[in-house]
Amino acid sequence: MLGEQAKNGDIAGIKKDVNSWMWSEQRYCGLRRDLTKPYQAPKADIDLHAVPIEDVADKVFGVEGLSERDATYLERRRRIFDAGFKGGFVAVTADNDPAYLQWLIPPSQNALTADFFGPLFPLDDETLVVEGAWIPPTYRKANVFGEGLSLVTEAAAKAAPDATSAVCFPELANKGAVRGSALGGYEISHLRTDTWRLGRRTVTFTDITVDDVNRMVPGTIK
Template identity: 30%
Template structure:
């Protein structure tokens, strides 16, 4: 990719994000996101699941099944003009950007009426370049037997039903179709609800990720956890 082509792609992405922000009423959170790219520091855990390890899918509070996302699902789970709060609209906007890029394999958990109540993207090692470009190097390069889960989202109307842990557990198992044995996902260290959901889905802390951004330049460092560090990072003890 030449410099001009790369710059054109970057400008196009930012222009698209700006249009979505105006159209969806998320200018403020979009601006905050841009400012974080000027100066910010964050710490996340990379959690890993071994698909060959024994695991029982946790039960949600309502019956759900998992299937690939189809076009008709988008208006039900990612509609940017739905009557929801700004925070949820911002979360939807980010997933729409990922959907528009057309990478990964989006799956939805649906209830008994086939209403999508959870969405998450699965990426295989064959998409390392696309993942690196879209997420600005936030994730480690996947080995041939690894997959990545990202973009988890539960609409507010479906929250509190333990859908995330059940849906994530089932979506992770789809990675075996890609030839993967291990599945990774990353969660901010302060997001205790998501960390609990990931652990219930069979994921265990495995990697420390530190992200530092200064004047638009981001450095991401990954460090494998020692056994003692894994136990320290676990949210669900015992």
């Protein structure tokens, strides 16, 4: 991870990550979607449909002109792809241009998920693990998140018919991601707290509500 940041010239990112590893507390908002119930997401400003990442991987990872931060985000998603995770889907425009990237990792890969991400997800045999959301800068501020996430969730649910729910854990402070996940049909359920003390991580889960989230990060869910 630090190697990617060095390659992208993201020195501020490196400092932040080393400090976080020494002594920090990071909070993530857990949201769950019931895959057995229908959900209609609000339409994006552009027409979208979902395809497997394998169909458009060159385009996804070939986006040019990114900021250092976005280059690092995309590099991390490349690592997820290279690790062999299933359930990668992309919401593309009518011209097949990638507008929303996401993995919904099936339970058959729980061992790989635990190995790759650590103890970050409550894994079971019926839940898809949602990771790696990214919207290329060109498609931000176009109401893509809600419909994009909803479309890829439905495509992933079809590909893994035994799964009954999907969970995601955007950073609590990332209002765009928490709000977008809610618009994608996911309901706020848990707070995950990752505590780092001199390189040792402790992960805890507690129940929370929409009101709790709005209290902690005002204006997240309107």
